[in-house]
Amino acid sequence: MTSHAVLDNNTHRDLRVRVDAGADLGDGVMATLVVPDEFRKVQAHFPILFRREPGQERPFAVALFGFENGENLYLDGDRWDAGYRPLSLAIQPFLIGLSESGDGPGQVHVDLAHPRIATADEGVRLFDAEGTATPFLDTIAERLGDLDAGYRASAGFFDALRDHDLLEPFTLEVTLDSGALHSLVGFHIIDEARLRTLDAAALGALHAADHLMPIFMALASLAQLGPLIARKNRRTGGG
Template sequence: MTDHRFLSSEEHRDLRINTGASAELGDGVMAAMTVPHEFRQVQAHYPIVFRRDAETGSYVALALFGFTEGENLFVNDGKWDTRYQPLAHSIQPFLIGRPSQESGESQVHVDMDHPRISTDGEGMRVFDDDGSMTPYLENIVNKLGMLHDSYQASGAFYEAMKRYDLIEPFTLEVPLKDGSKHSLVGFATIHEEKLQALTGDELADLHKDGHLMPVFMVLASMSHFTDLIARKNARIDIG
């Protein structure tokens, strides 16, 4: 269930957010959406893959946290074991909302049913006593703006990938030290052979529009599958 409301100092003066890390707080997810604008930061920690929407045929990029639904191998002892979280995950329980009038500006909304909403008086304050935004909320608002703008701009990236047929499905077999195997299916990545076959003019076209660097970041991120397997094996050792 969700309960999205327009965030206001009048209604949410005493609102606090639990910023810990746990499955119970919403971190028990296998992946989170990411956008080309942040691929450089994301690829430093996570594999970046694409998933195709069966109804629309469009792609979305995901930062992988694990191999199975509900598995996040980056949360340990109540903390994220990385220096960066994808924007779409780090802004929870906040989101961009639309006013009743389509021509109006975007608004900050909050999901009051999200598990990060504090009910015990603990957590990060959203507003000060005088109703001003706290530094925590200011940071969230900045992230929301970046995510909104980057998502709107990502359409051009996927159009370029379609134009040059650069996204291909892949399957990954993941053997683990206990003898079990996971098959990662339903995802896609950059088609390296087709990328290498592009002409100089085609590469220049991608570079001119700012799409070439995100492509390289996706390819670079694939090395983190080795790290992800190591994290999975470490969990097996712990039991």
């Protein structure tokens, strides 16, 4: 259940938000959406995979945190054990919304039913006593802008992947040190072999559109699968 409202410095003058990590705060997820603009930061910490959902025109990218629904191996109790938080998590409980007419720039909305909404003696304030945005809210607004811009720009990237047939199905079977087997299915990765066959004109067009770098970052991110498996082994006591 959600309860979205346009953020207002009068109505929400005393609102506070929890900024710690925790499964009960929305961090207990197996994966989260990422946009190509942040692939360079994401690839240093998480595998980047792609999904296609029935009825959706384009695929989307996710940062992988675990191998089971609700499993986040980068979450250690109340500590986020990675050097980066993808934007789609870092902005919670906020989102970009449109006015009732649908015109004009996006507005900052807040989900008042989100578990990060804090009690009076917890969390970080959004506004000071005079109703001025705090540095925390300024940072949130910047992240929201980055995520919104990245999402809008991603259409061209995913269209390019489709046009050049650069996604291939990906299945990973992980046998843990304990002997337990986990299968990761339903995802895609960049087809490196297909990428190597593209001619100079195609590669030049991808580079000119700023698509080549995120493609390379997505490929590089697959090196994080090994460390993620190691995290799973440690979590299950197998390594």
